[in-house]
Amino acid sequence: MGVEGNADPAREPVDPDAAAPLPLHLQWRAVALVFLGGIVGTGLRYALEELFPTYGTGWPWATFGINLSGSFILGALLEVLVLAGPDDGWRRNVRVLVGTGFCGSYTTYSTFALETTQLGHHGAVGLGIAYVVSNVVLGVICAWAGIVVAGRLYRAQRGVVS
Numbered sequence: 001m002g003v004e005g006n007a008d009p010a011r012e013p014v015d016p017d018a019a020a021p022l023p024l025h026l027q028w029r030a031v032a033l034v035f036l037g038g039i040v041g042t043g044l045r046y047a048l049e050e051l052f053p054t055y056g057t058g059w060p061w062a063t064f065g066i067n068l069s070g071s072f073i074l075g076a077l078l079e080v081l082v083l084a085g086p087d088d089g090w091r092r093n094v095r096v097l098v099g100t101g102f103c104g105s106y107t108t109y110s111t112f113a114l115e116t117t118q119l120g121h122h123g124a125v126g127l128g129i130a131y132v133v134s135n136v137v138l139g140v141i142c143a144w145a146g147i148v149v150a151g152r153l154y155r156a157q158r159g160v161v162s
Contacts (some may be wrong), residue, residue, distance in 0.1 A: 038104065048066055076150035
């Protein structure tokens, strides 16, 4: 017991025979949720890349929009989940499904790197540099905007003034 009579979990004896929970990446449910979210994210990214293809030295609008919207979605999702409570139960499942599965497969930094390289190989070095800088800077801004918007909407829905 602590000084004020409260139990201090860090000082409680540990049962060496107690089974520790498996790490999240080894739990079948988490792997299945990532897989399902990944199917949806990959399918949507593929559809958008097909609808808005990039040719030669043109600005890769599809990948640019995908990465920025994915940053916004991830920022908003994580803000709502943090405000909703601890990372367990349904909140962890949503984070793994949408954050890791959907956003992880929807956003595409490998295609971003490939398109940047292709711009350089086609002689559009300045455009390639602008593409890199704008993706990174605007990606952070979009994640921040997702956090701000989701936080305000979450608080407004619950009648909390911030």
